Amino acid sequence: MSSINPYKIAVPDEKLQQLRQKLEHATFPDELDVSGWDMGVPLDEIKRLVTVWRDQFDWRKQEARLNDTLNQINVRIAVDGFGDLDVHAVHHKSGNCKAIPLLFIHGWPGSFLEAAKLIPLLTENDGSGPVFDVVAPSLPNFGFSQGVQKRGFGLAQYAESVHKVMIALGYDEYVVQGGDWGSMIARTISQFYPQHVQAIHLNFIPVIPPYPWRSPYQFFKSLISVPFSAKDRSLIAQTVGYFTRDNAYMKQQETRPQTLGYGLHDSPVGLLAWIYDKMHSWSDDYHWTDEEILTWVSVYYHSTAGPTASARIYYEASAPKRDVDESGIDDGSSETHKADLRYMSLQQVLGARASHSVLFAVAQFRRELIMFPMAWYRSIGNVVQEHEFDSGGHFAAWEVPKVLAADIKQFLGKAGPAFGVVADKDGY
Numbered sequence: 001m002s003s004i005n006p007y008k009i010a011v012p013d014e015k016l017q018q019l020r021q022k023l024e025h026a027t028f029p030d031e032l033d034v035s036g037w038d039m040g041v042p043l044d045e046i047k048r049l050v051t052v053w054r055d056q057f058d059w060r061k062q063e064a065r066l067n068d069t070l071n072q073i074n075v076r077i078a079v080d081g082f083g084d085l086d087v088h089a090v091h092h093k094s095g096n097c098k099a100i101p102l103l104f105i106h107g108w109p110g111s112f113l114e115a116a117k118l119i120p121l122l123t124e125n126d127g128s129g130p131v132f133d134v135v136a137p138s139l140p141n142f143g144f145s146q147g148v149q150k151r152g153f154g155l156a157q158y159a160e161s162v163h164k165v166m167i168a169l170g171y172d173e174y175v176v177q178g179g180d181w182g183s184m185i186a187r188t189i190s191q192f193y194p195q196h197v198q199a200i201h202l203n204f205i206p207v208i209p210p211y212p213w214r215s216p217y218q219f220f221k222s223l224i225s226v227p228f229s230a231k232d233r234s235l236i237a238q239t240v241g242y243f244t245r246d247n248a249y250m251k252q253q254e255t256r257p258q259t260l261g262y263g264l265h266d267s268p269v270g271l272l273a274w275i276y277d278k279m280h281s282w283s284d285d286y287h288w289t290d291e292e293i294l295t296w297v298s299v300y301y302h303s304t305a306g307p308t309a310s311a312r313i314y315y316e317a318s319a320p321k322r323d324v325d326e327s328g329i330d331d332g333s334s335e336t337h338k339a340d341l342r343y344m345s346l347q348q349v350l351g352a353r354a355s356h357s358v359l360f361a362v363a364q365f366r367r368e369l370i371m372f373p374m375a376w377y378r379s380i381g382n383v384v385q386e387h388e389f390d391s392g393g394h395f396a397a398w399e400v401p402k403v404l405a406a407d408i409k410q411f412l413g414k415a416g417p418a419f420g421v422v423a424d425k426d427g428y
Contacts, residue, residue: 002168007072007088009063009144011302016059019268019301023054026269037281041273049276049293050269057294059302070116072144075137077164079157081150087165088144088304089137090115094123096131100412100427101171104136104397105162107180107204108310109275111143111299112136114397121405129409130427135169137162139181141312147305154316156344159188163196173422175199177408179396181313187380188344190354198421200354201361201408203396205377206370208350235371242369249278253314261308264300271307272297284367284393284400317346354381359418361385361411363404365392384417385410 031043066072075087090112093099102122104115115136122132138145140153140161148157162185166174173196178186183204189197252260263270275297279288300307344352354360360383364371374386387407392400412418412427420426 002078002164003076004168005074007074007144008067009072011059011063015302020054022268023050026050026267028269041277041280046269046273046276049272049290052290053268053272053294057291057298059298062291062295062298066113070112070119075165075168077161077168079140079153079160079164082148082153082157085140085148085161086146087137087140087161088112089135089165090119091133091135091169092119092123093133094125094131096125096427098425098427099123099131099133100422100425101166101169101174102132102134102408103162103166103171103174103176104134105176105178105182105185106136106139106142107178107182108142108313109278109296109300110180110182110395110398111296112138113296113299114395117401118397118405121401122408128406129413132408132427133171135166135171135174137165139185139310139313141305141309142303143299144304147309152316152343153312154319154343155184155188155346155349156192158185158313159192163189163193166196172196173198173425175201175412175418175422177201177203177404179204180394184317184346184349187349187352187354190358190381191344191349191352194355194358198357199359199361199412199418201363201411203363203365203404204368204370204394205362205364205372205380206350207372207376207379208347209372210376210379232373235373239370239372246281246369249274250314253311254318255315257308257311257315261306261311264307264311268297268301271301275300279395282367282369282394284365284391286393286395286399319345353379356382358382359384359421361407361418362387363396363407364388365394365396365400366390367393369394 028043028047035042035044070090071092073089073091075089076084077087078084104118106112106114115134119134122134125131139158141147176186176189176197179202183202186200186202190200264274276293279293279296300310303310358381360381362377362383362385364374366389374388377383377386389403392403396404410416414426414428
């Protein structure tokens with residue numbers, strides 16, 4: 001049975017003391033004479049941030065700020081095959097009885113923090129569109145949610161976890177917003193729970209290209225509708241660059257997360273470099289303050305399960321298929337099949353098409369990691385809103401929250417293509 005209790009972040013004093021000691025005794029590698037970001041975070045930058053973290057950064061101040069400004073709860077839910085799990089979540093209500101329940105799902109190296117700038121934009125009635133009740137969980141294995149001590153906790157289980165959080169909070173029908181792994185989990189939700197979720201907004205949309213041998217009709221249609229302009233070729237080239245040069249972190253985390261985890265867990269300097277490298281390179285020239293960087297990294301360092309646990313989502317999502325026959329997944333109509341299905345690989349999610357009843361909005365920001373011609377995104381399901389933006393990167397909710405909030409409101413507003421999808425909720 002689900003239970004809901006208030007939650008406050010409270011990192012033990014001894015953990016803060018241990019962190020300070022490690023920072024005081026940190027040692028650093030050398031660096032080649034030409035500094036820059038091409039080999040990773042520059043040495044001077046890491047040394048500077050470590051000094052700030054050790055001598056100036058006040059976690060207790062950040063902890064108090066988060067506890068004062070974010071309404072946090074702990075939701076105990078049962079995940080099939082994994083028992084009870086405590087899921088930390090931020091839950092902000094608008095006060096409007098017609099508010100639309102919105103589930104915000106973060107990814108890696110993000111956290112519940114990414115929702116902080118969106119929440120006031122979505123929950124306050126400023127006349128610009130519908131208002132929302134926002135739920136932003138820490139995924140299991142992330143942040144202040146419980147870690148999972150058993151193999152096999154993959155995308156289906158992450159989807160089940162956050163779905164059950166929404167059900168426990170009384171939201172039988174809701175909409176979803178997701179980027180990074182949140183996008184993959186949202187698409188998994190569309191396969192398992194289409195009767196509960198009829199609208200999904202995504203700002204990260206990996207798809208399997210419409211290869212002629214895989215989808216000849218879609219391939220031919222894409223050639224007719226999108227004759228690969230210079231812009232489209234640039235998008236594809238950028239995506240190819242990511243897969244050939246910039247995703248070594250992903251290969252490491254999906255193949256050897258435990259080996260990597262020793263460094264992430266034991267060395268705060270190693271964790272800082274691993275995460276900050278992505279914060280810098282994946283954003284659109286966003287000026288990260290020291291406070292922002294160190295707060296993001298601290299959430300991983302002080303997380304309930306430790307930073308190694310969060311890397312395992314890559315391993316579990318790419319592990320060989322288990323307990324699923326070769327026919328793959330159905331269209332959401334077979335309750336028996338869904339009850340038997342306990343695993344969905346990332347490739348299955350990428351290749352699946354959601355039920356036509358689920359409406360999608362896709363938002364492509366200028367410096368996203370993976371970008372394709374808009375026509376290719378229609379393979380995920382019933383895409384009814386497509387927008388491209390000339391600013392913003394992978395962390396859109398943090399970098400350009402007003403732009404993202406406006407796009408969500410347009411999608412679900414009175415003139416939007418998903419207006420009224422949640423029964424008796426129009427947000428006005």
